[in-house]
Amino acid sequence: MDEYEHHLLEELRARRLSRRRFLMRASAAGLAVPAVSSILAACGPSDTSPQQGTPSGKPRRGGTANVAITKPASVVDPVTLYNQGGQTTAQIAGEYLCFPRADYTLDPRLAVSWKAKKPDEWTFVLRKGVKWHDGKDFTADDVVYTMNLLTDPKVNSSALSAFKGIFSHGNIEKVDDHTVTFHLDTPFVDFPYLVSSFNFNAIILPKGYQVGDFAKGRIGTGPFIMTQYQTETGATFERNPHYWDPRYPLLDGIKLTYYADDAAIALNMQGGKEQVWQVAPYQNSQALLKNPNLTVIKSKSSGYRGVHMRTDQAPFDNQHLREAVALCIDRPSLVKSLLGGFGSVGNDHSFAPVYPLAADALTGIPQRKQDYAAAKAALARGGKPRGFSVTLTTEQYLEIPQYAVLIKQACKKVGIDINLNVMPQSAYYGNGGNQPWLQVPMGIVDWGARGVPSQAILPAYTAHGIWNSAHWADPEFDKLFVRLNGTLDEQRRLSIAKQMAGIQHEQVPELIGYWISNLRITSSKIGGLAAGPSDHFDPRTLYMKG
Incomplete structure (x- = not known):
C-alpha cells in the first residue's frame, strides 16, 4: 500500500470513515480491487446494507431489445450532445475511461487503473487489446486527441462546462501507447469523475474524429x-463481436426508438411495444408502477430541481428575503405530491444524501422546515414585513410547472406575491446571449445527477461558474471549495464540507427542496x-430472460 491507501485504512479502522465512504474514495483514487478487498477484510465484516441488485431471471444470449428515449434536440454527436436522447444513443456505442456503478463508485472501462502522483497530476493506464468498430487498435493517441478536442474553445464542446478551471486544452500527455497523464489547472481529488459518464461528452473518440462523424455509424469501442x-426516428445497433470483454454483450442487438415526449414512451411501455425505459420520470409513469408485466428499479440520485434567486439584484440581494421563501416550503409534501415518494427531502445545499460524504458532513445543520412565523420574521429583518412581488420564470418540463404553482401558493400566505412565467424548455434555456434561465430574478432548473459534490458545485455555485444562475459570489465558500478539491486527508475534507454546506444553507442562493430518485x-x-x-446507460449486461 502507498501512503494514501494507508491513510484510508487507518480512517476505516478508527471508524472515522464509513465503508460506503471508503469505497467512494478508493474508487476515485483508483485503488485496485485486490487492495480494496484486503483493506475491507482487515477491518472486519461489512456494516453496510447490500446494494440493490438487478432484476432476477435466468439470462440467455441473443435477441434484440426495444429501448425507448425522448428524441435528441439535434443530430447526435458525443462532442456536442447535451440532452438525454443524445446521451443514450452515444452511450450504446461509445465508452468512457470509467463508468459509474449504482453506488456512484467507478468501474474501469477503457482505463484499467488511475492514480494521482499529486492532486493536480493524474495518470491513467489504458486497456490493451481494445478495437474500434472499424477494426483499428485503441491507443493513447485516441485519448489525447479526444481530450484536446473536448477542451478546444473553438469546437464549442459541451464538456467545457465540466472541465472549466480544472483541465485545459493541451494539458494531456502521452506517456506511452497505453498511458496518459492529465496535468490539471488546479488540484482536483475527484478528477476521474470528470472523465467518466458523469461528464456525458467524455466518450473516447478515434484520433482524427470530426464533429458530425458519429451519425455516420460504426464509431466507438462499445458493446454495440x-x-x-x-435523426427523427431512432437508431439500430448490432452486437460487437470483437468487444474487449468476452462476457458481453448478451444481446444480439438493440433497437432505439425516439419519442416526442415521455407520455408517448409510457403509453408504448404499457402496451408492450417498448421493453426498456432507462430514465423514467415519476410524472407520466404512474400507471406503469403497478403493471405486473413491468419491472421497476429504484435507486437514489443526486439529481434535483434548484430554485435560484438572483443575489445581485432586488429583491433577492437581501439574504433574509431568500430565507423567507425557503421557510415557506413544505418539503416532505413536495416529495409526496410531485414525486410520489420517489425522492428525499433537500436542505438547500449541494451535498445530496447519495454522496457518502454527506452522511457525515451534514450533522449539525438543522433541516429547514415550513415555518410561516419564521418566514414573516425573516421578511421583517429584510425590510419587507408585508411581503413583496417577484416573477418566477421556468420551463415546461415534467413536474416543474406544478412545483412552481406550489411555491406560489405557499409564499402567498406570508405576502410574497409570485407571478408565474412558464416557458417551453428550449426557449427557457436558449443559447448564446439569450439564455433566460441565467437572467431572470427567480427560476427553476432541472439539474441532472453529478458524481461528486464538487462536480455539482463548480458550474453552479462558484463565483465564476458558467451556470451560476443565482449570480452568487461568496469568497469564503470559493476558498473552501479549492481546499476541498486539493485535500486528500478525509477528516479535513469532512470539516471543509460541513463549512460549505453551512454557508449554502444559511445564505440560500438556491432553494433545494428535494432530491429525485432514479426510476428505470x-x-x-x-x-x-x-x-x-x-x-x-450500460447496455452490455442486458439480456432476455429464459
Whole structure:
C-alpha cells in the first residue's frame, strides 16, 4: 500500500470513515480491487446494507431489445450532445475511461487503473487489446486527441462546462501507447469523475474524429455497433463481436426508438411495444408502477430541481428575503405530491444524501422546515414585513410547472406575491446571449445527477461558474471549495464540507427542496439493467430472460 491507501485504512479502522465512504474514495483514487478487498477484510465484516441488485431471471444470449428515449434536440454527436436522447444513443456505442456503478463508485472501462502522483497530476493506464468498430487498435493517441478536442474553445464542446478551471486544452500527455497523464489547472481529488459518464461528452473518440462523424455509424469501442441512424426516428445497433470483454454483450442487438415526449414512451411501455425505459420520470409513469408485466428499479440520485434567486439584484440581494421563501416550503409534501415518494427531502445545499460524504458532513445543520412565523420574521429583518412581488420564470418540463404553482401558493400566505412565467424548455434555456434561465430574478432548473459534490458545485455555485444562475459570489465558500478539491486527508475534507454546506444553507442562493430518485422500467422479460444512475446507460449486461 502507498501512503494514501494507508491513510484510508487507518480512517476505516478508527471508524472515522464509513465503508460506503471508503469505497467512494478508493474508487476515485483508483485503488485496485485486490487492495480494496484486503483493506475491507482487515477491518472486519461489512456494516453496510447490500446494494440493490438487478432484476432476477435466468439470462440467455441473443435477441434484440426495444429501448425507448425522448428524441435528441439535434443530430447526435458525443462532442456536442447535451440532452438525454443524445446521451443514450452515444452511450450504446461509445465508452468512457470509467463508468459509474449504482453506488456512484467507478468501474474501469477503457482505463484499467488511475492514480494521482499529486492532486493536480493524474495518470491513467489504458486497456490493451481494445478495437474500434472499424477494426483499428485503441491507443493513447485516441485519448489525447479526444481530450484536446473536448477542451478546444473553438469546437464549442459541451464538456467545457465540466472541465472549466480544472483541465485545459493541451494539458494531456502521452506517456506511452497505453498511458496518459492529465496535468490539471488546479488540484482536483475527484478528477476521474470528470472523465467518466458523469461528464456525458467524455466518450473516447478515434484520433482524427470530426464533429458530425458519429451519425455516420460504426464509431466507438462499445458493446454495440450503430448500423443505422435516423435523426427523427431512432437508431439500430448490432452486437460487437470483437468487444474487449468476452462476457458481453448478451444481446444480439438493440433497437432505439425516439419519442416526442415521455407520455408517448409510457403509453408504448404499457402496451408492450417498448421493453426498456432507462430514465423514467415519476410524472407520466404512474400507471406503469403497478403493471405486473413491468419491472421497476429504484435507486437514489443526486439529481434535483434548484430554485435560484438572483443575489445581485432586488429583491433577492437581501439574504433574509431568500430565507423567507425557503421557510415557506413544505418539503416532505413536495416529495409526496410531485414525486410520489420517489425522492428525499433537500436542505438547500449541494451535498445530496447519495454522496457518502454527506452522511457525515451534514450533522449539525438543522433541516429547514415550513415555518410561516419564521418566514414573516425573516421578511421583517429584510425590510419587507408585508411581503413583496417577484416573477418566477421556468420551463415546461415534467413536474416543474406544478412545483412552481406550489411555491406560489405557499409564499402567498406570508405576502410574497409570485407571478408565474412558464416557458417551453428550449426557449427557457436558449443559447448564446439569450439564455433566460441565467437572467431572470427567480427560476427553476432541472439539474441532472453529478458524481461528486464538487462536480455539482463548480458550474453552479462558484463565483465564476458558467451556470451560476443565482449570480452568487461568496469568497469564503470559493476558498473552501479549492481546499476541498486539493485535500486528500478525509477528516479535513469532512470539516471543509460541513463549512460549505453551512454557508449554502444559511445564505440560500438556491432553494433545494428535494432530491429525485432514479426510476428505470423494463419489461419483465428483460433483465440485467443496473439500478442506476439513470442518466447513464450500460447496455452490455442486458439480456432476455429464459
